[in-house]
Amino acid sequence: MGTWDNSMDQSDPFESALSSMVSSPAASNVPVSGENVMMRELIGKLGNICSSGDASCYTTPLNSPPRFDLSMVNLPNRSSLAAPFSADPGFAERAARFSCFSSSGNSGGFNDPLMDSFKLSGNQPINVDGSQSNKNSGSDKKNSGVSRSSSPENAESGVSKDESSVFQQIQSQNDAGTRKRKSTPREKPKEIPSPAADDAKVASENEESNSKRSRRNGAPAGNGNAKGSNDGNEKQRKENSKLLEPPKDYIHVRARRGQATDSHSLAERVRREKISERMKFLQDLVPGCNKVTGKAVMLDEIINYVQSLQRQVEFLSMKLATVNPRMDVNMEALLSKDMFQSRGQLPHGIYSIDSSPAFPYGYQPQQGLLPLTNGIPNTTETPFSMKTQGFLLPSVDGFTDAHPQVGPMWEDDLQSIVQMGFAQNQPQSYQGSIPTGQVKLEL
């Protein structure tokens, strides 16, 4: 009764209820069957305490009274339960440990002196329930179904286990949950593999990250955790070979040998790889950059190229401004031909140009219609033939050095095609009223 009184002193609501509970069984030496009834009674009363008592400690959503009943009913070892029951001193403590277990999985909010006294006392079958409820709570965030399904067998085995083993189970379940959780982010960003990755070399990184994780996860489960967490981490290390901080959505990268493995340098490395990847791509884009190596020179080249392109655009727009614009529709048709030509190949349909105003180029694009005909003045009777002669294009300017392969191709093909097209179209007089539906561009 001494310990009983001590524990009782520490929480008042507990005291009154427990006294009532304890007194009743102590008074009657009940047979085994009766004990069950009284156990249920007790549990029910405990549940009442929980529901009516301080919400923070006792009434977590997992601590519903009915669950207490069920857990007690499912107990295989009722006689063993009855034993401490009749030896009432430790009963209240163990009974209260229910709530301790369930709340400890959540947030360790139950850091009361009650907890200490409970831990001190020996483990008995109440662990079954505690473990069950605790497992449910601990894995509630992750895969609660697993825990509930496994709880029956845990209930069986939990009878003889002690407290540390219970915690170990919890921890391993936590780890299993985290393992499951981590596996999904692991699959996702695999697009950044390090070329020189080596699985064995990751051990150091994993140790570090695992140790960080165990430090974080170790807090809620209490002090019996160290062994359990290490075991869990061992398993994890073997299974997952690339892990970073699990709860965050990082890109997972393998640490290379001899390189720092903290998160900052890893992120740095990812960045650098991205940048070099893009530099390579740019190298393909910018002509004449294949021999150049080194980021600085590459960037200089890129800058020069962009500047030259922008200057070309300005020059061409100036040219367009100065050129006397003859908005012939045929120009746009020519344009489409030129667009065909810009890759240097003749389209099939070019030879099927007939005398109809439409230019069926053999392609039926849905889009790309030139609505030019609307804005085109109808007075453009300029004979097309005039254009044929002058159609030999000189290369435009000095900028073609940037596109040496494109220019000549244009001119040769343009000549042939345009002459053909123009020859056919000469007899017509273009009113500039080519129906829009028939002018189709294939670009």
Added chain:
Amino acid sequence: MDLQNLNPSSLKSRFTARFLRALTEINAPKTISSSSPREIFQRYRRIKVAADKSMAYSVRSRRIWSRATLWRLRTRSRSRRLVSFGRRASVKTRTTASHGKENKEHHGAVLGVQAEELRELVPGGEAMDLCNLLDETAHYIKCLTTQVQVMRTIANLYSIE
């Protein structure tokens, strides 16, 4: 046959369509070709704006630089001198802030100088980190080459007389 050519909704076709439309708008009002430099200059500016605008619209604000270009054009059209001045001033301050070129080159961020220059060139590049900047630069280069091609062709066509 290069399939890219046949794509009716490719960047090139979109840009060409828009640009030609804009060109006709610009050129339509004047039935007589004026040769005064001032008008030519004005037309040049309008054409340049039209080119940039049509390219940006063809990209359809999928890219940061196109959005920046469109924004710039819009704000310029509203309050011309003020905004562009302000933007240029801001850009200039940034460049003057990074004027220690040699220092930057030898620092850890080796690419600091060129990155700054690139940021000036690519519209909207001021707010991007290097990674995205390179991305945008690649797309910007591609669009610029398309633009140059089309404009050159058009210019050639126009210059046939």
